[in-house]
Each structure stands twice: as C-alpha cells, then as structure tokens.
Amino acid sequence: MIQFLDIKKINLLHLEEIERKLVDVFRSGWYVLGSEVETFEKSLKEYLGSENVIGVANGLDALRLIFKAYIELGLMKAGDEIIVPANTYIASILAISDNQLVPVLVEPNADTFNLDLNLIEDHITEKTKAILVVHLYGRVCFEEKINHLKEKYGLKIIEDNAQAIGAEWNGKKTGTLGDAAGFSFYPGKNLGALGDGGAVSTNDCELAKTIREIANYGSSKKYVNDCKGVNSRLDEIQAAVLNIKLKYLDGENEKRRIIAKRYLSEIKNELIQLPENPTNEKEHVWHLFVIRTKIRTELQQYLSENGIQTLIHYPIPPHKQKAYPELNKLSLPITEYIHEEVLSLPISPVLSEAEVGDIINFLNQKQND
Ligand SMILES: *Cc1c(COP(=O)(O)O)cnc(C)c1O
Numbered sequence: 001m002i003q004f005l006d007i008k009k010i011n012l013l014h015l016e017e018i019e020r021k022l023v024d025v026f027r028s029g030w031y032v033l034g035s036e037v038e039t040f041e042k043s044l045k046e047y048l049g050s051e052n053v054i055g056v057a058n059g060l061d062a063l064r065l066i067f068k069a070y071i072e073l074g075l076m077k078a079g080d081e082i083i084v085p086a087n088t089y090i091a092s093i094l095a096i097s098d099n100q101l102v103p104v105l106v107e108p109n110a111d112t113f114n115l116d117l118n119l120i121e122d123h124i125t126e127k128t129k130a131i132l133v134v135h136l137y138g139r140v141c142f143e144e145k146i147n148h149l150k151e152k153y154g155l156k157i158i159e160d161n162a163q164a165i166g167a168e169w170n171g172k173k174t175g176t177l178g179d180a181a182g183f184s185f186y187p188g189k190n191l192g193a194l195g196d197g198g199a200v201s202t203n204d205c206e207l208a209k210t211i212r213e214i215a216n217y218g219s220s221k222k223y224v225n226d227c228k229g230v231n232s233r234l235d236e237i238q239a240a241v242l243n244i245k246l247k248y249l250d251g252e253n254e255k256r257r258i259i260a261k262r263y264l265s266e267i268k269n270e271l272i273q274l275p276e277n278p279t280n281e282k283e284h285v286w287h288l289f290v291i292r293t294k295i296r297t298e299l300q301q302y303l304s305e306n307g308i309q310t311l312i313h314y315p316i317p318p319h320k321q322k323a324y325p326e327l328n329k330l331s332l333p334i335t336e337y338i339h340e341e342v343l344s345l346p347i348s349p350v351l352s353e354a355e356v357g358d359i360i361n362f363l364n365q366k367q368n369d
Contacts, residue, residue: 002346002355004309007187009350010252011194014244018194021240028236033216036239041199043246044183048173050201052208055234056215059162059184062198063095063132065232066158066180069210070129071099072227075156080129082158085115085141086319086335088134092160093318095182096132104128105319105327107334111276113290113342114141116334120149130156135164135174137313138190138256138287139278142169142177156180161201163287165191166253168280175201185242190256190287191249193238252349256286259347259356263289266360271295271368273341288313292341299366300343306362311344 011018025036033055041053056062070076078100084092086105096103104123109116113136120131131149133141150157157178165183167174175181185197202208210227213220218229264277273292278284290313293299300310317339319327345359 002308002351002359004311004344004346005188005348006350007192010192010348013350014248017244018241021244022237025236025240030236032235033233034236036236036243037234040234040239040243040246043243044199044201047246047249048175048201050173050176051203052201052205054200054208054212054215055239056198056200056211057232057234058196059182059186059189059198060091060095061215061230061232062182062184062200063092063158063160064098065211065215065230066182066200066202066207067095067099067101068214068230069207070156072210072214073206076101076129079127081125081127083120083123083128083131085134085136086330086332087113087314087317087338088136088160089162089314090318090321090323091162091184092132092134093324095160097324101129102127103327105330105332105335107332108136108338110292110334110338112139112141112278113137113275113338114139117141117143117145124149124153124155128153128155130158132158132160133178134160135167137275137290138164138167138285139275140164140167140169140174140177140283142174146178150178158182162186162189164285165189166249167285168282176203179204180207185238190253190285191242191245193241193245195235195238197234197238197242198232199234253285255349256347257281257284259351260284260286260289262356263345263347263360267291267363269364269366271299271366272363286347289345289347290342291345292338293343294341295368296341296343298369302366303359303362308359308362309346312342313344314342315339 159181161175162184180202183199185193214229215232218227
C-alpha cells in the first residue's frame with residue numbers, strides 16, 4: 001500500500017536528533033514560550049529574510065491574530081471586506097469571519113488553482129481592506145499586479161503560507177511578499193511539528209508587537225493586560241522539533257520537486273489534466289500534487305484497488321458548507337467544478353522512485369470504461 005503521506009516515515013528520518021532534543025526539553029522543566037521558541041523564531045526569521053516572526057499555537061490562529069491585530073491598531077473594523085480565493089481551505093475564511101470581517105470570495109484559475117488576479121479589481125469596494133492571498137497546494141500566488149492593487153487602493157496584503165513554506169517569488173520567500181503572513185506547522189504540512197504549531201511573519205514591527213501581546217493574553221508584561229487577548233502560544237516541544245526539521249526543509253522540498261517533475265513529464269493519459277508547472281521551479285514546493293479528472297470517483301477507486309491512496313483537497317467548497325449559510329447562494333462555477341474534479345496524488349520526501357514509477361504506470365494504464 002502506497003500511503004498518501006507517510007508522516008511517521010518523514011519524522012523517523014530524524015529520529016535520533018529529535019529523541020535527544022525531546023529529552024532535553026523534558027529535563028529543562030520549561031515547556032511554553034522558552035529558549036526553543038526563541039531559537040525557532042530567530043531561525044525562521046533568518047530563513048525567510050523577515051524582520052519579525054512570532055510563534056503561535058496553529059496556522060488558523062496565525063491568520064486570525066493578524067486580522068485581530070489590525071483591528072486592535074484601528075486599521076480594520078467589523079464589516080470590512082477581505083478578498084480571498086473561493087477554493088481555499090476553510091481556515092483562510094474562518095480567520096476572516098471570526099474577526100467579524102467579511103470574506104469576499106473570488107474565483108481561481110483552474111490551471112494553477114490560485115486566485116485569478118485579473119478578477120480581483122472587480123470585487124474591490126470602499127470597504128475592502130485587504131487581500132488574503134493563499135499559496136494553495138504550495139504554489140506561489142503573487143505578481144507585481146498585487147503590489148499595484150495594494151498601492152492603488154491602500155490595501156494590506158496578507159499571505160496564507162500554510163502550504164508553501166520555502167517557496168520563492170522574485171528571489172523572496174513566501175511569507176515576506178506582503179504585509180504579514182500566517183504559517184502552519186500541522187504535522188502534514190511541508191514543515192510539520194509533532195502536533196499543532198503556527199507562526200506569523202511580518203516586517204511591520206508595530207504589528208508584530210501587537211500580535212505578540214494579543215497571543216499572550218493581551219499582555220507584554222506578566223499580569224499587565226493592555227488589550228483583550230487570547231491564548232495562542234507555541235510550546236517548547238513543537239519548537240524543538242521545528243528547529244531540527246527546518247534545517248532539512250529545503251532538501252525535502254527539493255525531493256517533492258523531483259517527484260512533481262516526473263509526474264508532469266511521465267503521466268500521459270487524456271483522462272488526466274496535470275497541474276501547470278510554473279516557469280521558475282522555486283515558485284512551487286508541491287505541498288500537494290493535484291490533478292483534475294472527469295472520472296474522479298472511478299479513478300480514485302481504481303488506484304485504491306491497486307494499492308495507491310489518494311485524497312481530495314477539497315471535496316466541498318467553503319461557500320457550499322453548512323457553516324456559511326450566508327455564502328450558500330453564491331455562484332462560483334470554476335470553484336465548483338474544480339471541487340468536483342480534483343484528486344491529490346501521493347507526494348512527499350519519503351516516496352521512493354519505485355513507488356512514483358508504480359503510480360505513473362497505473363495512471364497511464366487507466367482507460368475509460
Ligand atoms: C493547514 C492550513 C491552515 C490552517 O493551519 P492549522 O495549523 O491547521 O490551523 C490555513 N490555511 C491553509 C491553506 C491550510 O492548508
């Protein structure tokens with residue numbers, strides 16, 4: 001059986017190093033916001049080339065805290081609109097609505113799966129305060145056009161970088177392209193912890209200070225609370241694991257690229273539509289390799305019968321979810337057919353060449369019946 005993502009195998013690559021470090025943290029007696037978190041914030045800052053990194057509890061919180069801080073700073077208020085891709089993972093949208101901001105869903109491009117940048121301007125109103133760009137599936141969603149819109153309309157650009165850590169656009173890492181970015185270290189992400197974890201990066205020092213405060217009960221000094229905060233802290237065990245795994249991230253992303261390259265050149269079946277490969281390979285870290293097919297149910301069943309596990313990211317678009325009755329009436333045809341056709345193939349730094357070969361062979365042998 002070829003697993004979709006063998007997280008255990010990925011982490012076992014670093015067994016000795018992680019085991020030793022976990023014992024150190026255990027023996028230190030200090031478990032939340034300590035030296036491991038400080039080291040991680042510093043290392044990630046250097047890795048990204050960013051002014052500030054704040055470790056938080058998870059990726060959703062990272063995004064929620066960015067909006068919360070803008071509200072605290074008086075730059076956004078309830079009812080303001082945030083542009084977001086309609087086919088993103090629900091977390092991007094929850095981060096907006098949780099702050100009483102209004103998500104304005106914009107259709108993606110079906111070949112890149114990323115926000116169609118040509119459609120943004122039509123959705124900008126006087127209430128628009130930001131664009132939440134999502135580097136979906138690990139592919140950069142950024143062009144000079146975004147900077148033009150930012151200037152023209154005085155918008156904030158926020159990046160949902162949960163799926164694209166390590167990707168680059170124009171020599172800059174994702175997470176440093178806009179005003180602020182949220183990262184997730186959920187175990188299945190390209191940089192995964194042994195539990196939940198997240199971070200915010202920003203070059204805006206005032207925003208960083210506000211986020212740090214809000215994430216720790218609205219307090220910059222113990223028992224002094226300057227605003228109504230929340231509890232969203234990164235713990236030492238997760239930071240210790242991330243400190244180890246960050247060193248291997250580029251190498252692991254490179255392994256994903258090699259697999260993606262093989263899929264792109266060797267899968268040849270007219271029933272399968274391959275994702276578009278960016279001209280600059282640094283613009284993709286292949287968190288997911290997502291194909292489109294009109295025979296999804298059948299193809300998934302066939303692959304499963306042949307020992308290959310696939311997943312669907314995502315089966316139901318956010319505007320069709322019960323959680324968002326206020327969005328249910330929207331018509332977003334591209335988003336809707338994408339959700340009917342997408343299928344994610346196994347891709348990871350521990351997938352072997354033979355396994356990739358098997359997956360390609362089975363896909364190429366599939367005929368319409
Ligand atoms: C995983 C993910 C998140 C949320 O991260 P968590 O750590 O699970 O809270 C946000 N946005 C996208 C696009 C994601 O894939």
